[in-house]
Amino acid sequence: MADVITCPSGLTGRVRGMKVREERVLADRKLAKSGGQVDELLAACWEETIDAGPYALGEGGKLELGKVLQGDRFFALLMVRALTYGPEYAFGVSCRNDSCRARIEWEIDLTKLPVRKLSEESRAAFVAENRFETTLPDAGKRVAFKLLTGEDERKLPAVQRSSPDKLLSAVLAYRVLEIDGVEPKTKRQFLEDLTMRDADFLVDEFDRVDCGVDTTIEIECPECFSTQEVDLPFDRGFFLPGPDRTARRKARSSSSPT
Incomplete structure (x- = not known):
């Protein structure tokens, strides 16, 4: 599945969701250590540049991802994730209230996060x-x-x-x-x-x-009802299926005949 997105700087292009072959990028420890995973994922999923925005295109009209602003790159990654698994993203954190410390399960729509334009x-x-x-x-x-x-x-x-x-x-x-x-x-x-x-x-x-995306989210603890601000978790797990899909897979696996 592909879609046209407009990044905070005005850069517009067609991106697609991840395919199975992109799993190697997520599993590559060398790329993780060198910080090259983002480049590899974007290069694979960025299909076409429609409007280069503030950027000069390279040879053959290619978008040079190394010269793209951090805010644009992060926005594009969010959209790639949304196209891959859907816009909903679920995560869990512990309540910061020392007398509570309950586990807070939260879900947001990645396409609804506030965007600061250039x-x-x-x-x-x-x-x-x-x-x-x-x-x-x-x-x-x-x-x-x-x-x-x-x-x-x-x-x-x-x-x-x-x-x-x-x-x-x-x-x-x-x-x-x-x-x-x-x-x-x-x-x-x-x-x-x-x-x-x-x-x-x-x-x-x-x-x-x-420019960029505001990833500070206010959440509420279901146990003590205190509110706290957290940053959107962004790690390798961000590009993996959500907990609902994982639970369904486990359920199917446990019910399969041995």
Whole structure:
């Protein structure tokens, strides 16, 4: 089954659901470690580019997935999953209430998640040189930064592994292109010395000019009725059949003659 989708940036194309042969992509540990699974899945399921949006197509009119914004890639993956198994996605989490800790089973419609579109201003800046600027409120410094693409997705895990005790400053340093009055070699140290107010402001600026899907979901515990916000679970299990299908398979298997 295939469908036409329009990503947050305006990129429009025809995508299909996963086929059996894509199972090898999900099972490939090398691809998982290198961050290449998303590229492989999208390359397999992206059938046609109808409108390239802010992107320049490669040789033969091919969409270069490494140059596609992270928000577009994630949106496309959600739609591939919806086309594969249907829009409903069920997951479970534990209640955060220490006096409860019940298991919460929740289901959402992936096609109903709020989408943040890329503004015309952001599109122009991205197409020009992928450079955005803002001023830190406490430090008073002008900062230039970039939006993340597929190529960055592949590099970020290594960046994070290299500084497990300084994840925030490592990610900030990767996205920040330059800081007024700060030498490139001292950029990381400057970012580590930022006030948390400046760091939060900078992350908010990243989100303000970017596009993507809001994956923060409010759920309610059926036992204590407390509400909590959780992020949509996104791991290998996201691309596997839902619990209802798994239960039906188990039931069929147990009722089969031996």
